[in-house]
Structure formats: structure tokens, C-alpha cells
Amino acid sequence: MSYPNGLVSQGNQPLFSFGVITDVQYADIPDGRSFLGVPRYYRNNILVLQKAVQNWNNHQNISFSLNLGDIVDGFCPKDQSLEAVKKVVKEFDKFNGRVYHMIGNHCLYNLPRSKLLPLMTFPNVERAYYDFSPIREYRFVVFDGYDISAIGWPHDHPHTIDAINLLNKKNPNLEKNSPVD
CATH class of the missing domain: 3.60.21.10 (Metallo-dependent phosphatases)
Structure with missing residues (x-):
């Protein structure tokens, strides 16, 4: 729109x-x-x-x-x-x-x-x-909004590593893209 x-x-x-x-x-x-x-x-x-x-x-x-x-x-x-x-x-x-x-x-x-x-x-x-x-x-x-992100950066980039560490710490889901608790 x-x-x-x-x-x-x-x-x-x-x-x-x-x-x-x-x-x-x-x-x-x-x-x-x-x-x-x-x-x-x-x-x-x-x-x-x-x-x-x-x-x-x-x-x-x-x-x-x-x-x-x-x-x-x-x-x-x-x-x-x-x-x-x-x-x-x-x-x-x-x-x-x-x-x-x-x-x-x-x-x-x-x-x-x-x-x-x-x-x-x-x-x-x-x-x-x-x-x-x-x-x-x-x-x-x-x-x-994707500066620290698991997408858009190489897998070994510090921003990707920071994002994955944060997801692992704060998101208990096996599938990190899932809203289900």
C-alpha cells in the first residue's frame, strides 16, 4: 500500500x-x-x-x-x-x-x-x-532490524554467532522460528 x-x-x-x-x-x-x-x-x-x-x-x-x-x-x-x-x-x-x-x-x-x-x-x-x-x-x-541476525550474514560471521547464542539462551524451542512455547 x-x-x-x-x-x-x-x-x-x-x-x-x-x-x-x-x-x-x-x-x-x-x-x-x-x-x-x-x-x-x-x-x-x-x-x-x-x-x-x-x-x-x-x-x-x-x-x-x-x-x-x-x-x-x-x-x-x-x-x-x-x-x-x-x-x-x-x-x-x-x-x-x-x-x-x-x-x-x-x-x-x-x-x-x-x-x-x-x-x-x-x-x-x-x-x-x-x-x-x-x-x-x-x-x-x-x-x-537484522544487524544481529541468523539470516543475511555468513554462518561464521560474528553477528550470526551472536544471534544464534541469543536465540539459544532466550528461545527454548527446538525450531527457533516457532512461536510455540
Whole structure:
């Protein structure tokens, strides 16, 4: 879903507007269902993104847009994931303003961050957290929720080891991705 959000100052004049989209979850695979049974329209998701970008461009005063992650779906075949990410990023590139990306778990199920970050034009391709100020009075801080994570890093990376140690300490489940106690 995309929509412009105006941050309002005195006199009800927007200081700036921005677009937001999340969970594009594109994959060049037949439609399916989520783990909870919700229908997924993988190929159609690129059309939804195209409409969002067109809407932002037509709005003419969108300062920037935020992609909140998961541009590819976890079911995207690994051998197609790099091309799928490139295809989605190419659609984001059609926006007339700056796009700020976040990585999501579905992105990291498919590709290591070393391949994702350069494609998604992070301000610093070494990390997925950063900040930016669209105007002097406002600062956006973007966190990397998967910095310490069992996905997205090599298995012997210190961040992976820290994540697995924390999971083993705090999560009693044999299947660490299970919410069952």
C-alpha cells in the first residue's frame, strides 16, 4: 500500500510529503498463499509498485519515498532472487525523488546483505542503518532490524554467532522460528 503523508506546520501547510510502501514481495512465480493461508499475487506485486511510483510522481511534491522492506518474497527461487531484486529496484528508480530502502527478512532469506545493499542504494553500502534529514527540523533514523541476525550474514560471521547464542539462551524451542512455547 502506498500513500503520501504530509507533515504539517503552522497554517496547515505541509513541510514535506513522502510516499511509503512495504512488502512488495515480488517473485516471478505462480500465485500462492502465505503461511497463514492469505492469497499472494507474486507477479502482480510489481504492478502495484508501478502504480505507487506513478502516483508519487503525479503528486509532484513528494520529497522522497520509503521502502520498508521485503521487496522480494521468501518463496522466490534463490537462483532468480538477484534478478528479481534488480527488477524491483529498477521500478523504484522510476520515482522522480530519492528512495530510502530498508531490508526485510524476505530479502535476507534470498540473498546475503553483501549482494542486497549495493543494489538498493543504501547511503553506505557497508551497513543497512542510516539517517537522513529531508529538512533541517526533521531527521529520519533507519534501523537495521537484522544487524544481529541468523539470516543475511555468513554462518561464521560474528553477528550470526551472536544471534544464534541469543536465540539459544532466550528461545527454548527446538525450531527457533516457532512461536510455540
